[in-house]
Amino acid sequence: MLTSREQDRRAGARLRAFIRTQSAASNRSKADQDPSTWLPHAAGYRCQYATDWVADKIRWG
Numbered sequence: 001m002l003t004s005r006e007q008d009r010r011a012g013a014r015l016r017a018f019i020r021t022q023s024a025a026s027n028r029s030k031a032d033q034d035p036s037t038w039l040p041h042a043a044g045y046r047c048q049y050a051t052d053w054v055a056d057k058i059r060w061g
Helices: 004-021 024-030 043-060
Strands: none
Touching: 004 043
16 A cells, blocks of 8 residues: 555646646647546546546545
8 A cells, every 4th residue: 555645746747747738729628527528638538637637626625
């Protein structure tokens, strides 16, 4: 089981990787939408996006 610090480090790495892959226009189109109304164009990242979104909601409310 990962410690909280390790989980934060991994989440941060995933977030940085995601941000690098998104264009400014794509990020604006996403705004604050949830996975039921917006998914990344990269089909291979959609499941990870939804998983990360749920984890963020659990953690930050």
